[in-house]
Amino acid sequence: MTFIEWLRSLMTPAPAPLLPATVPFPTPIPVQAVGDPDWPAILRAAGFADPELWAGHLALPAQRWEIRGGRRVAAFAATVGHESGGGTSLVESLNYRVDALTATWPSRFSAADAERMGRVEVGGRIVRTADQRAIAERAYGGRMGNGPEGSGDGWNYRGRGLIQVTGRDGYRQAGAATGLPLEQQPDLAAQPNCAAAVACWAWASWKGCNPIADAGDVEGWRRAINGGLTGLDDVQRRYEAALRVTG
Incomplete structure (x- = not known):
């Protein structure tokens, strides 16, 4: 290396280290825009233990899967709050x-x-x-x-996630929808950013709950998610609390 090359090397910043391929980049907390759901307040009302953390992970995939409007947002928050114990239990x-x-x-x-x-x-x-x-x-x-x-x-x-995906077929389908390598690395489904993306897809696309929530049909979306009415009372309580926040 010549003196000039050495001098140039000192002036060139080293590239930032790359995250390992097995660790997804964290979801940034988006700036709250006018008309966006107040996710921290909604998740707090729905009983989440760390609403600010989950708000940062849920806001963007919720936009993608059109989880917006008071009834949809409240129903989704109530459901994932119930299924995950307020965001504290992500593995079956x-x-x-x-x-x-x-x-x-x-x-x-x-x-x-x-x-x-x-x-x-x-x-x-x-x-x-x-x-x-x-x-x-x-x-x-x-x-x-x-x-x-x-x-x-x-x-x-x-099962893993806010709305638990179970079975190789389920992980493959969720991975294809979200772009995450879930079949190859199933533990990713229990990471908060991945769990949030999968839950929004599961609610809106896999289970088709957006129009059911629009109709205010609590039993309908509970059956879609659970296959029955187990946990209905808790979901109803969380839903009513979240709905008061969403208006």
């Missing part, structure tokens, strides 16, 4: 009691299976936690695009 818990396993999946868990895999409590004290990996493999193996029980797919593609 499979820590089922013995009796809950046979009640939830009667065709997949025999009494003997449940005794072997389930959580055991005595006098309200947990004496054995559930074998969650084994439960996921049995419950989800061989369906939803997953390989057979024991392939690892049941565990790798268990």
